[in-house]
């Protein structure tokens with residue numbers, strides 16, 4: 515018997531609930547189209563991404579691939595055009611202005627690449643960390659000092675931004691982002707302006723926030739020092755997740771990295787560009803299902819469609 519419309523609706527709902535399950539961050543077929551002077555730019559083209567609570571994850575990709583757009587959506591600064599984006603069960607497409615403000619103040623913390631953008635220059639490090647707590651009406655004596663201490667910049671508490679190095683400012687910025695005990699920290703190229711030694715200190719501070727406070731951390735980065743030291747790196751290409759690198763420690767204590775292509779919910783996958791060029795895999799490929807793998811073969815020479 516054919517299912518009724520309400521049964522079909524219930525089934526569709528089930529499937530939607532099933533995608534991502536209890537993931538901390540769920541992006542399902544996320545689309546963001548910018549329109550400027552009549553020209554449309556599709557920055558996110560149906561991006562799927564699941565991030566578990568407590569993960570420390572890096573996002574990499576060429577310039578213009580959509581990384582910052584994704585971070586802006588997750589931070590509540592920007593609203594996607596279509597799809598689903600949820601953080602901790604909160605639907606980022608369906609929030610009221612009031613909920614969005616609360617979300618940005620209490621649920622997420624953000625760190626920009628430009629050190630100068632993260633801190634108010636006329637406030638000390640301690641006052642900068644206290645500010646978001648005051649705005650949320652939950653200032654607690656001693657918390658700012660504790661956070662600065664945790665991130666190794668306790669000695670900067672009384673200094674203003676111009677009296678600190680770039681790395682110190684970024685570590686204070688992480689303390690500011692952590693002030694209201696957010697579930698999630700988003701960082702857009704946090705080490706982009708720093709030398710490698712200082713980058714390492716900033717990355718270690720992010721890792722500390724992740725490991726000791728249990729905060730989920732998502733870092734957009736071009737810095738191999740960061741992307742090669744997290745457990746999972748997600749590659750974005752043309753507004754979609756295209757690859758993932760997973761790292762684990764082997765029995766000898768060596769870090770082993772394995773790269774995967776991402777398979778989306780309907781079975782689409784993007785071949786890495788260099789694989790495409792290595793063999794002639796244009797327009798169509800032949801697939802063969804084997805017992806333990808799927809083979810992808812260049813198409814045989816065939817007459818063109820016009821003939």
Ligand SMILES: Nc1ncnc2c1ncn2[C@@H]1O[C@H](COP(=O)(O)OP(=O)(O)OP(=O)(O)O)[C@@H](O)[C@H]1O
Nearest residue numbers: 548550555557575576577578579580581582583584
């Ligand atoms: N406000 C905007 N208006 C119009 N187009 C935009 C806007 N913001 C981003 N874009 C376009 O959307 C696409 C994705 O941009 P995005 O900044 O997300 O890329 P990215 O991967 O972060 O790049 P980069 O590494 O250079 O920061 C680009 O083509 C960009 O030009």
